Amino acid sequence: MARTVAGLVPFTSIDFPGYLAAVIFFQGCPLRCPFCHNPNLQSVTESLQTWQEAFDFLKTRQKRLDGVVLSGGEPLMQPDVQNMLQQLKDLGFKTAIHTSGVYPDRLREILPFLDWVGLDIKGPWDKYDILSGRKKMVEKVQESLKILIGSDVDFECRTTCDPNHLTPADTLQIAQDLKKMGVQTYALQKYNTFPEDKSPPSVMEIESFFTSESLSPIQKLYPKLIVRK
Numbered sequence: 501m502a503r504t505v506a507g508l509v510p511f512t513s514i515d516f517p518g519y520l521a522a523v524i525f526f527q528g529c530p531l532r533c534p535f536c537h538n539p540n541l542q543s544v545t546e547s548l549q550t551w552q553e554a555f556d557f558l559k560t561r562q563k564r565l566d567g568v569v570l571s572g573g574e575p576l577m578q579p580d581v582q583n584m585l586q587q588l589k590d591l592g593f594k595t596a597i598h599t600s601g602v603y604p605d606r607l608r609e610i611l612p613f614l615d616w617v618g619l620d621i622k623g624p625w626d627k628y629d630i631l632s633g634r635k636k637m638v639e640k641v642q643e644s645l646k647i648l649i650g651s652d653v654d655f656e657c658r659t660t661c662d663p664n665h666l667t668p669a670d671t672l673q674i675a676q677d678l679k680k681m682g683v684q685t686y687a688l689q690k691y692n693t694f695p696e697d698k699s700p701p702s703v704m705e706i707e708s709f710f711t712s713e714s715l716s717p718i719q720k721l722y723p724k725l726i727v728r729k
């Protein structure tokens with residue numbers, strides 16, 4: 501499979517904690533999350549940009565950026581993701597990926613080429629089939645999580661708080677389950693509505709995840725809980 505680059509964001513200060521970075525988005529994702537805000541990246545069509553174009557641009561940013569994030573879609577669908585990370589390392593960049601965690605074997609292989617991982621946790625384990633749009637993904641995500649916990653690579657687990665599919669009680673359940681497994685860094689991300697969303701939640705519903713009542717039990721588990729609003 502060719503590298504299916506969908507686009508590049510030249511600058512971000514929030515997608516790779518602690519670093520100024522660019523983000524390369526890839527097409528292709530095996531999941532069908534009902535709240536996906538990038539549905540145009542789920543299927544592989546014609547690449548909108550080549551890897552070489554993205555790479556050539558990054559060469560011009562070596563002195564201005566600290567790192568590069570591979571995101572999607574699901575960047576671990578790229579069979580030669582390891583080579584891409586090596587190329588970025590050769591330019592002197594720190595490297596990160598955003599992943600749904602459904603390719604644990606590939607994650608294990610590329611850990612030596614990574615400085616940070618953002619692992620999406622879609623919902624409580626017993627709702628994963630619905631929230632990922634695919635069956636039997638829980639075991640794969642849990643395996644990825646165990647791999648990260650047992651590694652030296654810095655990572656966070658994060659959940660997007662879509663009120664049409666999750667409740668604040670669900671996020672507390674996720675936080676408890678992750679804590680039991682040994683997760684240290686957890687982030688709650690605000691759901692942003694998007695044009696294709698035919699029944700977007702209200703502002704009040706979105707904000708319900710971020711009241712002190714909803715946050716405080718999670719903050720007890722994670723004193724450094726990250727809240728991205």
Ligand code: SF4
Nearest residue numbers: 529531532533536573
């Ligand atoms: S994992 Fe991400 S890109 Fe894939 S369907 Fe879910 S939200 Fe969309």
